[in-house]
């Protein structure tokens with residue numbers, strides 16, 4: 001047996017000893033979800049520990065109406081839509097960016113906001129719409145290219161700004177009695193930017209145990225041991241296991257970039273609905289780069305597909321397997337909801353990697 | 364109207380749908396045998412494959428070497444020695460002569476090394492914009508020898524799975540160049556497998572071989588488990604990973620088990636001859652990192668499980684469509 005396996009086996013034993021009552025832990029971030037599944041960690045958890053996936057997959061929480069807006073933008077002559085790869089397959093109410101690309105619309109995959117700006121610099125005759133999604137981790141890079149584009153007067157660069165903020169969504173979840181969370185596993189990289197203080201209300205007001213953890217198997221197991229211990233001792237707090245990278249005050253430089261370009265605004269989350277001040281709205285100064293204003297497209301509310309339970313899954317009140325569409329009508333080749341589309345979606349992870357703790361061999 | 368998407372060509376579940384749509388319209392029952400190549404009466408093995416790759420030249424190879432290695436490998440994994448090749452060239456108006464010559468030189472070099480003869484071909488020049496530079500199609504013809512019956516149907520519980528080299532190197536190399544990543548030591552594994560696989564053929568316990576191209580090692584194993592109705596268990600720590608490819612996959616959020624290789628074969632062999640097969644593979648430069656990565660089980664028919672480096676267990680699935688890089 002190798003060292004990692006041995007250390008993780010020990011952590012698994014510790015976890016078993018610490019959980020003497022059923023506890024419900026939410027891993028907030030999609031990167032955690034994938035790592036947990038890919039490493040098969042669910043097969044190492046005690047049965048009394050229930051792990052649910054939260055709203056931290058940026059693709060999954062992008063609202064259907066927001067996708068529709070991106071699709072409409074892609075349909076305008078002369079427009080090039082640039083976005084992150086896993087946005088392509090997310091279904092809107094009628095189409096997806098992938099479909100639009102197959103129909104000959106100019107939709108391109110970029111791996112950074114910089115690349116989108118590069119396209120604008122190189123192809124002056126196209127109007128570039130960068131579909132900016134993600135949380136605290138990607139907002140600073142979007143902010144930085146907006147500042148660059150502004151400075152260099154790149155007039156053919158615009159942004160469909162769909163950025164969202166994690167803490168307000170956590171507040172919505174924590175205050176929802178249906179969900180009844182004991183603990184949260186918080187993403188290390190978001191905390192590097194935000195610091196720890198924005199999470200303080202979780203243990204203080206809602207008694208929720210919190211651990212900020214990295215994405216390696218061992219770090220995740222350590223995070224789970226930490227929250228289990230907090231629960232057992234009856235002393236919830238926000239503990240960082242992400243080491244030096246997380247400072248209490250976060251990364252002031254990244255935050256100031258974001259502050260210069262964005263201000264808090266309301267945002268619609270798939271499954272969670274409209275959450276006040278949970279978005280990053282473009283400041284007036286940069287409104288010429290707002291793709292919606294520039295091309296006169298609005299984000300409209302549309303009902304979710306029939307039978308789709310993504311909302312319940314994203315709030316952790318339903319497991320993917322409990323959705324009546326799971327596996328039959330909704331599967332990775334024919335996804336109904338975004339949770340089955342994104343590589344980080346919990347339905348896709350359940351489908352691809354296992355049934356969960358009890359029997360990893362069942363789909 | 365439903366239209367084809369790029370995912371239909373990625374070798375996973377969507378590709379299966381596309382293939383069924385085509386095969387279902389032909390007489391006979393071409394669906395029954397989905398091996399890498401067809402073996403006709405008299406032991407004649409035939410395969411055909413189209414090659415499109417962006418970029419046309421990459422670290423470790425180019426579309427020329429790829430189009431010969433790829434088709435030759437499809438024959439080799441069924442124990443057939445590649446002998447002849449037919450080549451179709453579709454090239455776009457405006458394509459530089461010099462580039463075409465360069466790619467044909469590398470194709471010719473692979474043929475020379477393997478003793479493959481080019482016997483017929485076709486060229487088409489299409490107007491600008493109708494082809495992405497250069498499309499090549501090769502049909503390879505060969506002859507089976509010592510082991511004419513290699514194939515999925517031989518796989519049975521207890522058998523051992525051997526992997527001849529790190530998985531996913533070609534796919535990772537292409538993904539890195541497409542998304543503008545520079546990673547030291549990254550290179551495609553594009554190579555003709557015949558010289559190595561030929562040495563395994565005398566083994567009586569040799570059951571089945573497959574090159575892990577489109578859809579990667581994960582797809583090969585899933586297809587085996589499904590069609591042979593067996594379970595397969597592999598151990599992540601036994602897979603001979605390529606560091607550079609892994610870092611590309613980590614950065615882009617891609618699954619290395621779904622990344623294509625172009626010189627990497629998975630081999631099923633009886634437990635009695637597993638060590639012998641390993642040694643034979645290791646004796647050849649292409650197989651110096653060969654490793655036994657798992658085994659075939661009676662339990663969990665149709666499923667592939669991986670015991671992870673953390674000691675957990677999870678399923679391995681086929682990719683669904685084009686593997687797309689993720690957000691953060």
Ligand code: SF4
Pocket residue numbers: 307308309310311313320323324325326327330331335336337338339340341347
């Ligand atoms: S199975 Fe499909 S429809 Fe059901 S919650 Fe998951 S993604 Fe939504």
